[in-house]
Amino acid sequence: MHTDAGLKKMLPANIEIRDYLAGLIKQSRLKQNERLPSERELVEQFKSTRITVRDALSKLESEGLIYRSNRRGWFVSPPRLEYDPSSRVNFYLLAEQQQRTPATELISQKRIKGPQAARTALAVAADEKLIELVRLRSLDGRPVLYEFIYLPESRFPELMKKDLEGSLTTLMQRDYNVEITHEDNRICVSAVYDQVADALSHINGAPCLEIRRIRYEGERKAVEFDIEHWVHSAIELRIPSH
Incomplete structure (x- = not known):
């Protein structure tokens, strides 16, 4: 023994x-x-x-x-952020409900053709430009989420002149009368590289939780396509069944 x-x-x-x-x-x-x-x-x-x-x-x-x-x-590490992707609660409210301090940094904004996945999801015309927002989101000073957001320029004119470091959901509702009615979320394990890895204090090839989200107003009109890279140790998914 x-x-x-x-x-x-x-x-x-x-x-x-x-x-x-x-x-x-x-x-x-x-x-x-x-x-x-x-x-x-x-x-x-x-x-x-x-x-x-x-x-x-x-x-x-x-x-x-x-x-x-x-x-x-x-x-x-502090406790993981409990997150229900189907709840449509914005990042700031979610963090504050769990006594965390959220912050958002706008890395870049530009008009581009955009990746095919975004164009397909948003069903935009062949000649329409997309607005791409790249943001880094933090909890209690720790970077936990690097996100790429794509929106049709025709639905959100003058968007890039607005404050884009707050809640986009609130901005859409207030300035564009867009009410998000439902979302389609796809979740998988992925990896981060280059500027994403560096921003999240990860090494190249480190695992992350990737969420691809399509957000809709009304029954069928997609108005936002997101690709989110979460630090896997910072988040816990909780998806209730009904």
């Missing part, structure tokens, strides 16, 4: 470091959004290598226990 001490000695170094940090988190000795010891400190504490320490941290990240912030280090 192995003793606990014997089992500990048998553990690979990366698992030992992972278990140590996970224990601190579960015992609340490291609290939500608190910074972890630096990689250098962990290397010295465990007399290990930077590669081994990074592997342990990556395991904790994949479990959703910690997250990385570029140039700042690793932090303990």
